Amino acid sequence: xxTSYSSAFFTILKRDLTIALRHRDDIINPLLFFIIxxxxxxxxxxxxxxxxxxxxxxxxxxxxxxxxxxSLERLFKNDHADGSLEQLLLSPCPTxxxxxxxxxxxxxxxxxxxxxxxxxxxxxxxxxQDSYTALMLTLLLGTPVLSLLGAIGVAxxxxxxxxxxxxxxxxxxxxxxxxxxxxxxxxxxxxxxxxNGQLAIIAAIFFGSLTLAPFAVGSALKVSTx
Amino acid sequence: xxxxxxxxxxxxxSYHFTGKLxxxxxxxxxxxxxxxxxxxxxxxxxxYQQGESVRIFYLHVPAAMLSMGIYLGMAIxxxxxxxxxxxxxxxxxxxxxxxxxxxxxxALLTGAAWGKPMWGTWWxxxxxxxxxxxxxxxxxxxxxxxxxxxxxxxxxxxxSVLAIVxxxxxxxxHYSVEWWNTLHQGSTVSKLERxxxxxxxxxPFVVCLFGFAFLVARIFGERFRAEIIARNSMRxxxxxxxxxxxxx
Numbered sequence: 001x002x003t004s005y006s007s008a009f010f011t012i013l014k015r016d017l018t019i020a021l022r023h024r025d026d027i028i029n030p031l032l033f034f035i036i037x038x039x040x041x042x043x044x045x046x047x048x049x050x051x052x053x054x055x056x057x058x059x060x061x062x063x064x065x066x067x068x069x070x071s072l073e074r075l076f077k078n079d080h081a082d083g084s085l086e087q088l089l090l091s092p093c094p095t096x097x098x099x100x101x102x103x104x105x106x107x108x109x110x111x112x113x114x115x116x117x118x119x120x121x122x123x124x125x126x127x128x129q130d131s132y133t134a135l136m137l138t139l140l141l142g143t144p145v146l147s148l149l150g151a152i153g154v155a156x157x158x159x160x161x162x163x164x165x166x167x168x169x170x171x172x173x174x175x176x177x178x179x180x181x182x183x184x185x186x187x188x189x190x191x192x193x194x195x196n197g198q199l200a201i202i203a204a205i206f207f208g209s210l211t212l213a214p215f216a217v218g219s220a221l222k223v224s225t226x
Numbered sequence: 227x228x229x230x231x232x233x234x235x236x237x238x239x240s241y242h243f244t245g246k247l248x249x250x251x252x253x254x255x256x257x258x259x260x261x262x263x264x265x266x267x268x269x270x271x272x273x274y275q276q277g278e279s280v281r282i283f284y285l286h287v288p289a290a291m292l293s294m295g296i297y298l299g300m301a302i303x304x305x306x307x308x309x310x311x312x313x314x315x316x317x318x319x320x321x322x323x324x325x326x327x328x329x330x331x332x333a334l335l336t337g338a339a340w341g342k343p344m345w346g347t348w349w350x351x352x353x354x355x356x357x358x359x360x361x362x363x364x365x366x367x368x369x370x371x372x373x374x375x376x377x378x379x380x381x382x383x384x385x386s387v388l389a390i391v392x393x394x395x396x397x398x399x400h401y402s403v404e405w406w407n408t409l410h411q412g413s414t415v416s417k418l419e420r421x422x423x424x425x426x427x428x429x430p431f432v433v434c435l436f437g438f439a440f441l442v443a444r445i446f447g448e449r450f451r452a453e454i455i456a457r458n459s460m461r462x463x464x465x466x467x468x469x470x471x472x473x474x
Contacts, residue, residue, distance in 0.1 A: 152391055156384050160374050169370055170388060173363040174395050177402035184406065205398065216391050219308065223383040 008093040009101045016105035019078075026074055031113050034067040038121045049126045056125035057135065057186035063121075064114050064139065065146065065175050069168055071110040072150040075102060076158045076221070085158075086225050095218035103144075103151050103214070111143035127190075134189035138182035141202045148206075148213040149174045155220035177205060237454045238463045240314055248447045255440035262433030270430050282340040284431055288438040290333040293361060296326035296442065300368070301393035304386035316382025317457055319389060320372055321449035325442055327365035334358055353404040360399050364392045378457050 020026055041059045042052055079085040088098050118139055119132055127135065153171035157163030185198035233239050266284035300322045307315035337355060338348045349355065368385050375381035458464050 152387075156371060156388060157374070159380075162374070166370055166374055169363070170367045173360050173367065173399070174391070176360060177395075177398050180402045180406045201402075212394065216387060220384065220387045223380060223387065226377075226380060 005093060005097050008091070009097050012088075012098055012101035013105050016102055017108065020105070020109045026071070027109050027113060030067045030071040030110055031117060033070055034063050034114060035117065035121065037063040037066060039124060042125065052126045053128055053190075056122060056127040057131065057183045057190075059125060060118060060121055060127075060135065061138075061142075061179055061182050061186075064118070064143065065172070065179065067114060068110060068143065068146040068150060069171060071106070072147075072154050072167065072171070073164065075106050075151055075154045077154075080158045080225070085221065089221060089225060095221065096214045099151065099214045099217045099221070103147050103217075106151070107144050107147040111139075111147055114143060115139045127186075130192060131186045131190045134186045134195055137199055138185050138202060141199065141206050142178045142182050145178050145202070145206050145209050146175060148209040152213055152216045152220055155217045155224060157224075158221070159224040159226070178202060181205075235312060235314060237314060237458050237461075241451055241454045244447045244451050248444060251440050251444035251447060255437050255444055258433055258437030258440060262430050262435075262437045265430035266434055270427050271424075279340060279343045280427075282336050283427075284434045286333060286336040286340055287431065288435040289329045289336060290358065291435065292438055292442055293326055293330040293333050293358070295439075296322055296329060297361065297365070297389075297393065297396065300326060301389050304389035304393075307382060307386045308390070313379070313382075313457065314454070316379065316386065317453035318446075318450055319368070319382060319385050320378075321446055321453050323365055323368045323372065323385070325445055325449070327362060327369060329442070330358060330362040330365060334362065353406060356406075357400045357403045360403070361396070364396070368392070 038059055041055065045051060045055070076085055079088070089095060091098070115136065118135055122132060122135055150167075150171050153167050153174075154163075156170065157167050160166065181198045181201050185195040185202070188195040188198065234243065263284065267281055270281070270284075272278050272280060300319055303315045303318045303322065306312050307319065334355070337358070341350070342348050368388055371388055372381045372385045375384060455464055455467075
């Protein structure tokens with residue numbers, strides 16, 4: 001029986017979300033990590049509010065990168081361990097759609113909570129009051145990119161025993177453009193300058209990776225499952 | 227049209243063919259490097275602003291150009307490996323990655339040595355320095371991924387995917403970093419028009435560049451042969467080769 005592409009997409013999405021909701025630790029732990037990392041910076045640097053205001057965009061974004069990195073492994077690991085990943089790859093539905101559903105589920109579980117909690121951390125770090133909109137917009141456009149590019153790295157390392165350290169080496173250099181443009185947009189917003197340009201570039205990176213990354217993930221998964 | 231290429235897909239033919247090329251590459255690179263470095267270090271004029279320290283240029287710029295060129299070559303090999311399933315292309319990725327990483331490191335180190343007298347600091351977060359550093363990370367990622375797999379063929383395929391992802395990202399990283407911060411001098415030699423330096427500096431530079439390029443080809447040939455042997459160690463022709471060598 002041939003299932004339609006949209007029903008395959010939503011089946012995978014629903015399945016991944018259900019599994020995640022039954023293991024709430026997987027959602028909460030990266031979030032706690034995010035909060036703790038951010039709250040370490042004032043302790044390490046000192047509570048001077050001007051300094052904190054200056055570093056706030058960078059700290060929040062770097063913490064978001066690291067939190068995403070921590071949560072990435074779950075994307076394919078369990079499916080690979082119990083064999084369902086191979087079944088997915090064997091299905092008649094294109095890998096592109098299945099991979100996209102899994103990445104969307106990952107973003108809903110990890111990216112979205114980060115965005116919701118980010119303004120609170122902005123308050124902790126004394127973020128400039130004009131920057132909040134920019135912070136939210138860059139996170140909204142940027143965190144899907146983190147999930148998409150990260151999925152390539154996980155797909156390459158999922159078959160390995162010690163993939164964790166390797167994953168950060170593979171993925172973090174690819175995150176650099178998003179980090180640069182996001183923090184510069186937030187900085188520009190704090191100086192009341194327009195930041196449409198930076199947002200447009202992040203959006204371009206997002207759509208570029210949305211169209212290309214699933215192909216790379218698909219061929220990487222084929223290598224990993226052999 | 228491409229039929230003449232087919233025999234070289236055979237590891238044994240490629241192994242012997244590369245073996246024949248290596249002495250030529252060695253000779254050409256020794257001649258060019260002696261000539262080029264001799265001209266550059268002894269006879270080319272010192273810069274009117276930078277003085278004698280400009281001579282680092284003849285090592286620094288070829289290393290930087292080759293570090294990027296090697297990555298491009300690696301990505302082309304990766305595409306060949308994925309599209310045409312060519313085992314030798316996988317071997318050449320494994321052979322190229324460490325060479326590229328070394329040349330990137332040379333470019334960074336000579337750049338630091340040049341930056342100290344010129345800018346007064348070993349390191350600044352300038353656009354080109356940063357993108358060269360990220361290039362080094364990408365190379366190290368490919369090498370690390372390659373080493374993580376036990377199966378050589380799987381390692382080659384995984385490294386191919388990563389190399390292609392890297393080459394798509396490299397221009398994005400380069401321009402984002404450029405936009406982020408720029409202090410490095412504009413490029414002097416990459417333009418196609420008349421180079422913006424005098425001929426008695428440009429000629430030694432070109433000779434050095436080709437000298438280093440042939441050095442890369444020579445090292446690559448050696449590593450490529452080693453990779454072929456490692457991947458085909460169970461084949462009869464490799465066994466025959468080893469036996470023949472033991473007899474001598």
